[in-house]
Amino acid sequence: EDKVVQSPLSLVVHEGDTVTLNCSYEVTNFRSLLWYKQEKKAPTFLFMLTSSGIEKKSGRLSSILDKKELFSILNITATQTGDSAIYLCAVRPGTASKLTFGTGTRLQVTL
Amino acid sequence: DTAVSQTPKYLVTQMGNDKSIKCEQNLGHDTMYWYKQDSKKFLKIMFSYNNKELIINETVPNRFSPKSPDKAHLNLHINSLELGDSAVYFCASSQDFVGSSPLHFGNGTRLTVT
Numbered sequence: 001e002d003k004v005v006q007s008p009l010s011l012v013v014h015e016g017d018t019v020t021l022n023c024s025y026e027v028t029n030f031r032s033l034l035w036y037k038q039e040k041k042a043p044t045f046l047f048m049l050t051s052s053g054i055e056k057k058s059g060r061l062s063s064i065l066d067k068k069e070l071f072s073i074l075n076i077t078a079t080q081t082g083d084s085a086i087y088l089c090a091v092r093p094g095t096a097s098k099l100t101f102g103t104g105t106r107l108q109v110t111l
Numbered sequence: 112d113t114a115v116s117q118t119p120k121y122l123v124t125q126m127g128n129d130k131s132i133k134c135e136q137n138l139g140h141d142t143m144y145w146y147k148q149d150s151k152k153f154l155k156i157m158f159s160y161n162n163k164e165l166i167i168n169e170t171v172p173n174r175f176s177p178k179s180p181d182k183a184h185l186n187l188h189i190n191s192l193e194l195g196d197s198a199v200y201f202c203a204s205s206q207d208f209v210g211s212s213p214l215h216f217g218n219g220t221r222l223t224v225t
Contacts, residue, residue, distance in 0.1 A: 031210050032210060034213055034214075036216075038152070041218040041219055042115075042201065042216040042217055042218045042219060043154070043201075043216045044216075045213040045214070045215065048212075048213050086152055088154065090154075092210045094210070097142055097159060097161075097166070097167070097205060097207070097208040097209065097210045098144070098156045098159055098167050098169075099156065099214060100156070101153065101154040101155070103151060103152065103153050104152050104153075106152075
């Protein structure tokens with residue numbers, strides 16, 4: 001069965017700090033890994049990673065995948081209070097469209 | 112314009128009742144999903160439909176019955192509701208079932224069974 005483990009489970013940082021969120025996985029016939037941000041309602045899509053070593057970047061957020069070691073990291077630089085959310089990592093096997101999610105990392109950014 | 116919309120947003124009902132949640136997407140996607148998120152925020156797939164055909168059916172009690180009248184709609188009917196059904200139910204869609212595109216989620220329906 002596919003499995004996703006995220007760490008840490010929760011994190012409190014000060015505005016301006018840089019954070020790194022971790023995601024390790026086990027999946028049959030890996031196809032892609034996705035990161036989502038969930039505030040109060042719908043998870044919103046951040047990144048989809050399919051190849052090792054290629055960094056995806058969007059503003060202060062970036063992510064990279066290591067298919068050999070089966071993990072991904074999500075970096076957020078110069079954090080802001082608006083970054084406070086649950087960050088979800090999910091993997092997708094090559095044989096099905098479904099995503100298997102981790103339990104998420106709850107990030108709180110304080111002033 | 113809401114891409115994936117679910118109704119109702121909140122649903123409070125008693126044990127034993129039957130209820131439905133509706134979902135519509137205007138993205139032109141072929142594939143739709145139902146996910147359940149428990150109190151610990153863990154999102155778990157329930158069903159997936161591609162062009163009105165069921166393609167994923169996880170280990171879900173048969174009290175849950177999805178229906179897709181067309182590829183833009185996926186509804187979820189739940190019979191004989193139980194306390195353990197209390198959760199947030201998310202509808203989602205993706206361009207195809209091959210997995211080349213991300214899922215887009217609705218805002219969720221918070222179901223409370225008393």
